[in-house]
Amino acid sequence: MPTILVEVMPKAEILDPQGKAVAGALSRLGKDRYTAVRIGKRFELTVDGPVDDAMLAEVRGIAEDILANTVIEDVVSITVTE
Template sequence: MPTIVVDVMPKAELLDPQGKAVTGALARLGVEQFSAVRIGKRFELTVEGQVTDEVLASARQVAADILSNGVIEDVVDIEVVE
């Protein structure tokens, strides 16, 4: 069954306290190659049957209206995984 994967991230201009905490933890563990971490959400929508243009449009609408908070988050990617 195909799966539609939706990735949601905090808007770039907003602080990401979880990401900042992970960045600090990495530095304390001696991992200093990464200057910043941002933490988002991943949703996997399983589709019965084929992913048509209509199904993909519905997934985009659900991602914008339900899976993300448009005030503080952006839907950054929607992809179909077979």
């Protein structure tokens, strides 16, 4: 069954405290080539049956209504993997 991958990230202008915490940990460990870390969410939706344009449009709606908080997050990609 195909899987639709939806990726959500915090908006660029939004503070990402978790990301900052990871970046701080990396620099304390001496790994200092990482100038920024941002953390988002990755959703895998397993679908029964073929994926067509109508389905992808539906998933775009689901992503923006349910999976992402569009006040502080962006849906950065929606892709299909077989």
